[in-house]
Amino acid sequence: MSMKAWVCGLAVMTTTVVGANERLTMQVFPAMSFAPANLVIRTRLEPDVNNRVMEVIAESDEFYRSSAIQLEGDRAPRAATFEFRSLPPGEYAVMAVVIGADGQRRAVARSSVHIMEGGASR
Numbered sequence: 531m532s533m534k535a536w537v538c539g540l541a542v543m544t545t546t547v548v549g550a551n552e553r554l555t556m557q558v559f560p561a562m563s564f565a566p567a568n569l570v571i572r573t574r575l576e577p578d579v580n581n582r583v584m585e586v587i588a589e590s591d592e593f594y595r596s597s598a599i600q601l602e603g604d605r606a607p608r609a610a611t612f613e614f615r616s617l618p619p620g621e622y623a624v625m626a627v628v629i630g631a632d633g634q635r636r637a638v639a640r641s642s643v644h645i646m647e648g649g650a651s652r
Contacts, residue, residue, distance in 0.1 A: 554637035564648040566616040577604040583629040590620030
């Protein structure tokens with residue numbers, strides 16, 4: 531992989547956090563890969579008594595995968611890791627969402643991933 535592609539990949543890995551005090555952060559590895567790709571999504575969450583569910587979604591034009599875990603409010607672990615295996619080629623929007631006791635979104639983190647067609651699948 532060239533240095534230019536590597537730098538571009540690092541820029542793509544940045545996450546956007548919605549919510550006060552950066553309650554939720556997310557890292558997605560790798561930011562660029564060849565299909566079929568395995569994505570590892572690491573989240574970090576500030577515990578809060580109202581946190582009930584965390585859902586992580588990877589979505590492209592042609593593919594969708596999600597996973598959710600229950601959160602025990604302020605007793606929930608600060609870190610969680612999700613793994614999505616064998617994703618096909620595409621531009622993926624990856625999102626982590628924390629849902630509160632009232633059913634509303636409390637925090638959202640977003641990232642994007644580029645999975646290129648592998649040499650064997652051409």
